[in-house]
Amino acid sequence: MSTPPPLASGPEGPDALRPLLDTVLDALREGTEARxxxxxxxxxxxxxxxxxxxxxxxxxxEGTEDAxxxxxxxxxxxxxxxxxxLCAAHLHCPPLAIAVAADLAASALNPSLDSWDxxxxxxxxxxxxxxxxxxxxxxxxxxSLVTTGGTESNQLALLLAREAHAGVQLVCGAxxxxxxxxxxxxxxxxxxxxxxxxxxxxxxxxxxxxxTELQGPRGSFLVAATAGTTxxxxxxxxxxxxxxxxxxxxxxxxxxxxxxGLLFSDRHRNxxxxxxxxxxxxxxxxxxxxxxxxxxxxxxxxxxDLHALDHHAHYLNADDDxxxxxxxxxxxxxxxxxxxDILKIAVTLKTLGRTGVGALxxxxxxxxxxxxxxxxxxxxxxxxxxxxxxxxxxxxxxASDDTVADVRRTxxxxxxxxxxxxxxxGRLWLKATLLNPHTRPGDLAALLKLVEGHTPR
Numbered sequence: 001m002s003t004p005p006p007l008a009s010g011p012e013g014p015d016a017l018r019p020l021l022d023t024v025l026d027a028l029r030e031g032t033e034a035r036x037x038x039x040x041x042x043x044x045x046x047x048x049x050x051x052x053x054x055x056x057x058x059x060x061x062e063g064t065e066d067a068x069x070x071x072x073x074x075x076x077x078x079x080x081x082x083x084x085x086l087c088a089a090h091l092h093c094p095p096l097a098i099a100v101a102a103d104l105a106a107s108a109l110n111p112s113l114d115s116w117d118x119x120x121x122x123x124x125x126x127x128x129x130x131x132x133x134x135x136x137x138x139x140x141x142x143x144s145l146v147t148t149g150g151t152e153s154n155q156l157a158l159l160l161a162r163e164a165h166a167g168v169q170l171v172c173g174a175x176x177x178x179x180x181x182x183x184x185x186x187x188x189x190x191x192x193x194x195x196x197x198x199x200x201x202x203x204x205x206x207x208x209x210x211x212t213e214l215q216g217p218r219g220s221f222l223v224a225a226t227a228g229t230t231x232x233x234x235x236x237x238x239x240x241x242x243x244x245x246x247x248x249x250x251x252x253x254x255x256x257x258x259x260x261g262l263l264f265s266d267r268h269r270n271x272x273x274x275x276x277x278x279x280x281x282x283x284x285x286x287x288x289x290x291x292x293x294x295x296x297x298x299x300x301x302x303x304x305d306l307h308a309l310d311h312h313a314h315y316l317n318a319d320d321d322x323x324x325x326x327x328x329x330x331x332x333x334x335x336x337x338x339x340x341d342i343l344k345i346a347v348t349l350k351t352l353g354r355t356g357v358g359a360l361x362x363x364x365x366x367x368x369x370x371x372x373x374x375x376x377x378x379x380x381x382x383x384x385x386x387x388x389x390x391x392x393x394x395x396x397x398x399a400s401d402d403t404v405a406d407v408r409r410t411x412x413x414x415x416x417x418x419x420x421x422x423x424x425x426g427r428l429w430l431k432a433t434l435l436n437p438h439t440r441p442g443d444l445a446a447l448l449k450l451v452e453g454h455t456p457r
Contacts, residue, residue, distance in 0.1 A: 031076025041415030150257030173202030218249030228258025233391030238274030261288025
């Protein structure tokens with residue numbers, strides 16, 4: 001029998017990984033150079049053809065020695081690179097090198113956070129850091145859970161609300177993230193009540209009217225507000241919404257998957273006033289936190305709410321083991337096997353500190369303001385509004401919606417720039433979400449020049 005392939009951990013793990021890392025890094029560089037921009041040129045068919053040609057047979061009868069180099073290079077060449085300043089379509093951040101390095105260690109050690117004996121140190125690190133981040137949200141003792149992102153966090157928030165009051169109904173703004181509607185469907189809740197958001201944020205007067213008209217005992221409704229909308233990065237009037245929830249005896253959830261990163265910034269933190277009054281808060285550090293996917297959290301004001309997640313599996317959290325002091329991890333997540341995503345977060349927070357992370361937040365917000373200033377003084381563009389966080393929404397002046405869509409797709413197909421799209425005020429807009437702390441003013445001017453050059457006159 002031939003010798004099995006080397007393992008990533010154990011005494012020989014580092015020596016086995018070291019030459020492979022050189023291969024990966026070389027392949028990443030080669031693929032990035034071959035791509036030559038923020039996105040591969042040619043569109044979906046060209047990218048698919050190039051990848052298929054590189055991969056060949058996905059499951060050959062005999063293995064391929066240089067498969068690592070081939071596949072990493074092909075993936076890099078065909079990637080949308082969020083580290084390119086002209087890749088600014090989505091809440092898709094360029095991860096910090098220190099976080100990626102920590103993620104390598106997490107993969108190599110492979111702790112599984114479903115029982116303490118699979119993740120002794122990782123489980124304690126998760127408890128420590130999630131407690132710290134919950135306190136960051138609430139300013140007092142609270143709790144938080146690690147999730148795969150905003151979608152899972154929002155689903156958990158609705159689940160906790162349902163367990164606190166059977167038959168709870170979601171009330172959300174027309175600007176709310178789609179995951180809230182999907183969560184209500186998945187959990188078998190009534191169809192959500194949608195409150196108008198005429199200016200892109202939930203209208204408190206309309207919310208008051210809706211809560212007044214709805215029939216049900218106190219606690220039978222969950223209001224979900226948004227701190228950082230996907231389309232324009234807007235923040236609902238959180239203090240007003242919290243006041244209404246208290247007056248109507250209604251539970252409050254705030255989806256701060258995007259805007260939650262403002263907590264680290266002394267300059268912008270006040271935009272989240274009212275956040276600590278929510279029963280639950282969604283955070284997502286693979287957006288305004290510069291983490292590799294996944295790095296979501298759900299902060300919970302009352303830790304007792306988490307008892308709804310308690311579950312027993314004899315082989316993972318037997319009563320006698322728990323009584324003997326072994327931590328019970330099943331109540332920390334709806335997932336069983338899960339990787340230690342907390343490590344990269346912990347390394348980032350420890351390395352940069354509040355000041356360092358806050359400086360990154362301040363930088364991208366400042367760049368968004370600069371881009372908005374450029375647009376406001378450029379006769380060829382129309383600016384939607386002053387950015388609240390780091391999203392800038394604009395369109396070529398006097399262009400039709402079809403033209404706006406064509407410009408975006410042309411830039412994508414040619415591989416020149418990656419811009420998002422937003423439907424606001426009955427029109428189609430281009431969206432630049434600035435999450436790259438290395439973006440310079442010249443990059444912003446280059447982006448506008450590209451859009452202008454592809455807009456027919």
